[in-house]
Amino acid sequence: xxxxxxxxxxxxxxxxxxxxxxxxxxxxxxxxxxxxxxxxxxxxxxxxxxxxxxxxxxxxxxxxxxxxxxxxxxxxxxxxxxxxxxxxxxxxxxxxxxxxxxxxxxxxxxxxxxxxxxxxxxxxxxxxxxxxxxxxxxxxxxxxxxxxxxxxxxxxxxxxxxxxxxxxxxxxxxxxxxxxxxxxxxxxxxxxxxxxxxxxxxxxxxxxxxxxxxxxxxxxxxxxxxxxxxxxxxxxxxxxxxxxxxxxxxxxxxxxxxxxxxxxxxxxxxxxxxxxxxxxxxxxxxxxxxxxxxxxxxxxxxxxxxxxxx
Ligand SMILES: [Fe+2]
Numbered sequence: 001x002x003x004x005x006x007x008x009x010x011x012x013x014x015x016x017x018x019x020x021x022x023x024x025x026x027x028x029x030x031x032x033x034x035x036x037x038x039x040x041x042x043x044x045x046x047x048x049x050x051x052x053x054x055x056x057x058x059x060x061x062x063x064x065x066x067x068x069x070x071x072x073x074x075x076x077x078x079x080x081x082x083x084x085x086x087x088x089x090x091x092x093x094x095x096x097x098x099x100x101x102x103x104x105x106x107x108x109x110x111x112x113x114x115x116x117x118x119x120x121x122x123x124x125x126x127x128x129x130x131x132x133x134x135x136x137x138x139x140x141x142x143x144x145x146x147x148x149x150x151x152x153x154x155x156x157x158x159x160x161x162x163x164x165x166x167x168x169x170x171x172x173x174x175x176x177x178x179x180x181x182x183x184x185x186x187x188x189x190x191x192x193x194x195x196x197x198x199x200x201x202x203x204x205x206x207x208x209x210x211x212x213x214x215x216x217x218x219x220x221x222x223x224x225x226x227x228x229x230x231x232x233x234x235x236x237x238x239x240x241x242x243x244x245x246x247x248x249x250x251x252x253x254x255x256x257x258x259x260x261x262x263x264x265x266x267x268x269x270x271x272x273x274x275x276x277x278x279x280x281x282x283x284x285x286x287x288x289x290x291x292x293x294x295x296x297x298x299x300x301x302x303x304x305x306x307x308x309x310x
Contacts, residue, residue: 139154219233
């Protein structure tokens with residue numbers, strides 16, 4: 001099947017790709033990269049006023065508001081600027097401890113190491129897969145490789161640093177939050193709590209979905225993120241239940257190993273989620289999103305709660 005999309009002529013072939021068709025898969029991969037680069041360039045040219053206006057359209061003061069519920073349902077995302085400012089006031093201490101642990105680990109030749117309190121690993125050198133990492137007996141400090149190389153993802157950071165994260169974790173489990181999440185159509189409860197630390201992560205995975213069915217995460221910024229260079233979470237409004245975008249992107253990315261890449265998007269709907277420390281974002285991960293690539297001296301830290309169906 002051949003079709004034109006966003007100026008690209010694409011030919012889709014059914015079934016498994018054998019070696020003779022590998023060239024097509026490589027070509028598709030390069031088209032996906034090209035489209036993602038175009039979106040990044042587009043965003044870099046947007047004025048601050050335009051970004052602020054897009055952000056304002058999905059931002060609310062209070063978590064328990066009907067308009068916020070409606071916003072999440074319609075857009076797949078809603079933001080509450082600085083609403084958890086108090087709860088995150090001490091988290092810098094935990095973040096600097098993580099950075100020290102990773103810095104010392106990187107000086108060693110090891111690809112993984114384990115102490116009484118945690119497991120630390122580069123890529124999938126010891127534990128593989130999100131569920132295995134999330135359910136490991138100890139917190140796991142996971143240094144990502146591949147498309148988000150260098151990003152530090154601490155699974156169950158609340159167990160590693162209870163004194164610093166209990167307050168924000170409790171806030172993410174409050175009735176007002178779980179009630180808001182029920183607007184995604186399911187009753188949800190908190191599952192696991194991660195800490196993301198990005199320090200000069202200049203290459204990030206392109207626009208993608210985490211899954212094709214609703215999967216809600218709550219993000220709390222632990223550092224100010226007021227510029228593209230700092231690597232804001234970036235979301236495409238109204239993409240979580242857009243079956244046309246999902247079908248097109250699935251057909252294209254299905255030609256490669258990763259079936260959840262989503263380079264075909266409406267640029268006018270992209271929102272770089274700027275926010276101060278303590279800002280809370282609820283996001284349906286079946287919507288199209290990415291982390292904006294940082295500049296080499298940038299820093300961003302985020303607490304993340306993954307919710308699951310009751
Ligand atoms: Fe994602």
